[in-house]
Amino acid sequence: MSTFEEQAAKAVESGESPGIVVIAKDKHGKLNYSKTFSRNGGTAYKEDSVLAVASMSKLITSVAAAQLVEKGLVTLDEDLSPLLPSLAKLEILTGFADDGTPITRKRKNPITLRQLLTHSSGTAYGFFDPLLARYVEWKKPRPDAGTVDEAFDLPLMFEPGEGFMYSTGIDRAGQLVEKLTGQSLEEYMKQNIWEPLGMTSTTFSPREHPDIQARQVPMSFRNSDKGVVVETGEQGWFEKGLKEPFGGQGIYTTMPDYMKLLHSLLVDDEKVLKKETAAMFFQPQLSPASKESLLKLMRGLEWAIGEFPQTDEYDWSLGGILIDGDKHEFRRKNTMIWSGAANTFWFIDRTAGVCGVFGTQIMPTFDAKSKSLIAAFEEDVYRRAGKL
Structure with missing residues (x-):
């Protein structure tokens, strides 16, 4: 089987992906992996490229709410x-x-x-x-x-x-x-999350920050006839016409910035949340009826970005879907995961001591080609960390 890097490079070269930025870290400082992939003739994907992360905004807003x-x-x-x-x-x-x-x-x-x-x-x-x-x-x-x-x-x-x-x-x-x-969501997050973590390229309003806007990667849409992606000036549905901060979908950021939040929660450094509060982000939070409703959804429609095998071991924490058992191939129990509509993805596994983020800008959501790359990346992180 080809490695993740081989798969990603091939996908970009063939036009199946417009570009990719990935970052992974472990709890002890032994793993510090980052890699970018860009195609000839397309927008360069760099570490400091700014992406519309859509529902990856949810984790940041959940942290803000937990601070309240x-x-x-x-x-x-x-x-x-x-x-x-x-x-x-x-x-x-x-x-x-x-x-x-x-x-x-x-x-x-x-x-x-x-x-x-x-x-x-x-x-x-x-x-x-x-x-x-x-x-x-x-x-x-x-x-x-x-x-x-x-x-x-x-x-x-x-x-x-x-x-x-x-x-x-x-x-x-x-x-x-x-x-x-009494603050806007942008002002509150800047003071209480972004500045404490050093997230200097994160905002709801890139137009108000020329340096951030200049690094923004355009959205790409897959041509279903040929399987290749085409960069356009269009936005995804999740960012059109917003007049105020939407905590569930409106943030623009870089993958290094986002990793700062993931790593903070992984190592539990209390930069943004006290230990007892952060712990709830890795604990099941659904009522029995709500959990059964989630499990029913997981057994049916393909509605999540990334691989979610039919283990019936899922719950929801305060920050994302939670792996609620030990049947997964490499994810440990209480791993927290979620994603964004343009096929971005993140995970934090405190037990294995690893976290990772996958960045791209492809629509439509649930893109099958991106799903296989995300799965390969996630497994590669565990392998690099010696956790397989």
């Missing part, structure tokens, strides 16, 4: 209705009447921060559920919706705490950060 808990501004399990009235007013979608109008009912359970961070609050993305997609078609939301309230004024899909659906909950958690601190 540390500061005593909110708890994980209190009712957030008084703090987030636009979220609190949402009802549960149950179906549609004969004339096509939606049928909703009031929720019974409170919505909590723990639920927002674990995608178990009842909120959802319109494209992940057929019933909600029908609602979006019925509502015909404004095409210029650029605030969290405008973009995600959608009904809940289940009682909070009683299901799982990948969701807009962390964008709502970003609203909570702004509400409780």
